[in-house]
Each structure stands twice: as C-alpha cells, then as structure tokens.
Amino acid sequence: MLPIPVTVLTGYLGAGKTTLLNRILTESHGKRYAVIVNEFGEVGIDNELVAHTDEEIFEMNNGCVCCTVRGDLIRMVSGLIRRKGRLDGILIETTGLADPAPVIQTFFLDQETKERTALDAVVTVVDARHFEAQLVESQEAREQVIFADALILNKVDLMDPEGLARVEASVRELNPRAELIRATRCDVPLDKVLGRSSFDLMRLLDIEPDLLEEGAHEHTHDSVQSVSLVSHAPIDFDKFKAWLGDFLNKKGGSVHRCKGILHIPGERQRLVFHGVHMLVEMGFGQPWKEGETPVSKVVFIGRNLDRLELEIAFRDCRVTQ
Numbered sequence: 667m668l669p670i671p672v673t674v675l676t677g678y679l680g681a682g683k684t685t686l687l688n689r690i691l692t693e694s695h696g697k698r699y700a701v702i703v704n705e706f707g708e709v710g711i712d713n714e715l716v717a718h719t720d721e722e723i724f725e726m727n728n729g730c731v732c733c734t735v736r737g738d739l740i741r742m743v744s745g746l747i748r749r750k751g752r753l754d755g756i757l758i759e760t761t762g763l764a765d766p767a768p769v770i771q772t773f774f775l776d777q778e779t780k781e782r783t784a785l786d787a788v789v790t791v792v793d794a795r796h797f798e799a800q801l802v803e804s805q806e807a808r809e810q811v812i813f814a815d816a817l818i819l820n821k822v823d824l825m826d827p828e829g830l831a832r833v834e835a836s837v838r839e840l841n842p843r844a845e846l847i848r849a850t851r852c853d854v855p856l857d858k859v860l861g862r863s864s865f866d867l868m869r870l871l872d873i874e875p876d877l878l879e880e881g882a883h884e885h886t887h888d889s890v891q892s893v894s895l896v897s898h899a900p901i902d903f904d905k906f907k908a909w910l911g912d913f914l915n916k917k918g919g920s921v922h923r924c925k926g927i928l929h930i931p932g933e934r935q936r937l938v939f940h941g942v943h944m945l946v947e948m949g950f951g952q953p954w955k956e957g958e959t960p961v962s963k964v965v966f967i968g969r970n971l972d973r974l975e976l977e978i979a980f981r982d983c984r985v986t987q
Contacts, residue, residue: 677791679762680942926964
C-alpha cells in the first residue's frame with residue numbers, strides 16, 4: 667500500500683494559511699483530503715473559517731502542534747491511516763507559532779506514521795507586509811522559512827517594489843533552495859502546493875543535524891499568550907468596530923493576531939474578521955446552519971494582553987434590549 671502524502675502548511679500568525687487552505691478545498695481537484703487544523707487558543711475558530719466541503723476537518727485546540735498537543739497529532743494521523751477508503755492526502759495547518767522541526771520529526775519518530783505516511787512538502791506562507799518585523803521578534807518566523815521547500819510570499823499587493831525586494835532578499839538569505847512564489851491572497855496554482863514531492867530530509871539534516879533526535883526540539887511559547895472571548899448574546903457591530911479599531915490603534919503593536927466570528931442581529935451569515943497588528947479585514951462568511959445557535963467567538967494572540975480588560979470591553983459590545 668502506498669503511503670499517504672502529507673502536506674504541512676505553516677507560516678507566522680496572520681500570514682494567510684487559512685486563505686490558502688480554503689483555496690485548496692474549494693478547487694475542483696476531485697481528490698479526497700483529510701484536514702487537521704491546529705489552534706493556539708482554547709476556543710476553536712479556524713474550523714468555522716475553513717470552507718465547508720466534503721473534506722473532514724479535525725481540530726486540535728489549546729496548544730501548539732510543535733509542543734503541547736504533538737501527541738494528539740500522532741493519534742489523529744494514526745486514526746486516519748487506519749480508516750477504510752483511500753485518502754489522497756492529509757493537510758496539516760499549524761498554528762502561526764509552530765516551529766516546523768518537531769512537526770517534521772513526528773513523521774519519522776513514530777513507527778506507524780513513518781511507514782504509512784510520507785511528507786510531500788512543507789509549504790510556508792510569508793506575510794510580505796510584516797515579515798521584517800516578525801524576524802526581529804520571533805524565532806518561529808525564521809524557522810518556518812528555513813524548513814520550507816516551498817515559500818509563498820503573500821500580500822505582495824501591499825508592498826512597494828523596494829520593500830518587496832528587501833523582503834525577498836531576507837527570505838532568500840534564510841532559504842536559498844526553496845521555490846519562491848509571489849502571491850496576493852494566496853492565489854497560487856494547486857500544483858505549487860500539492861503533489862510536489864519536494865520534501866528533502868537530507869537537505870534538512872544538513873541544516874539541522876539533530877532534527878530526528880528525540881527531545882532535541884523542545885519548544886514553548888511562554889512569552890506569547892492567547893485570550894479567547896465568547897458571547898451567546900448578539901453583538902452590536904458599530905460598537906464592536908469602534909472598540910476594536912481604538913484598541914488596535916493603541917495596542918496593535920502587541921497583538922500578533924486577532925480573528926473572530928460575530929453574530930450580528932438580523933444577519934444570516936457570520937461576520938468574520940482577521941487582524942494582524944493594526945490591519946483588520948471584515949466581511950461576511952458562512953451562513954449559520956439551520957437550527958444552529960449562533961455564538962460569537964474572538965481570539966487575540968500577542969504579548970502583555972489584559973484578559974479582564976478585553977473581557978469587559980467585549981461584553982460591552984453586546985446588544986442591549
């Protein structure tokens with residue numbers, strides 16, 4: 667039996683991994699994929715942001731796949747490879763804080779996983795707009811580029827030619843071997859992501875000789891925290907928008923990522939928002955299902971976040987009778 671190909675989608679917070687995943691899932695490729703989505707926060711949002719297709723979506727919340735929930739990944743993959751019916755592939759979307767090394771290690775240290783799956787590619791999405799700042803503050807952003815065999819330089823539409831050339835040079839310095847693809851909203855051909863057969867273990871061992879040594883890549887995210895907010899009452903959109911804009915103007919430098927799904931009175935669809943530092947996008951997403959009780963969920967990931975302050979402010983955005 668041929669091993670099941672595995673594609674790892676990685677990239678720093680807000681780079682565009684979920685956008686890329688949705689492009690893959692909504693294309694007419696006629697293949698059957700299982701999707702594993704890993705979230706850093708204790709409240710799962712990404713599962714609701716991923717396009718509703720025939721593919722099965724599995725969530726791993728409240729921890730990063732490269733450290734606290736790595737065992738969950740092994741169990742999930744083990745369950746998938748024992749199922750009846752052939753999978754064409756497994757897609758793993760890591761958290762924006764994941765170090766790819768322990769994820770790669772997982773597919774070589776667990777015997778069953780090693781025999782029944784094969785890493786096809788590590789695809790890293792790079793946020794061209796914020797990459798230079800991320801390199802200064804985050805070792806993970808650096809590692810994600812180094813371990814990639816395909817690099818999608820996303821959000822190039824937000825860059826001037828000089829800035830883009832500078833970012834490309836930084837990426838190339840870290841990883842001169844990977845294919846580099848420029849993109850806006852991750853608009854890349856599927857064959858640049860799937861079925862690449864471009865994972866090269868020997869190349870990575872040249873870079874990281876201890877890659878496959880157990881315990882060599884212990885990893886924590888002590889300096890980064892996640893605050894998750896939930897409301898069962900509808901949200902006043904005008905209040906929320908005003909508060910979020912004001913909050914990010916004042917403290918956006920400490921907010922690596924914010925995202926959420928809001929229940930707005932009278933609207934059939936979820937209102938979805940994504941933010942990276944002070945940049946925010948909003949728009950309507952999937953409709954609420956028949957019989958589903960709408961719930962608003964918001965996640966902030968960053969440093970020096972005041973949980974109580976955020977909880978009070980979000981509560982004040984609820985619709986009052």
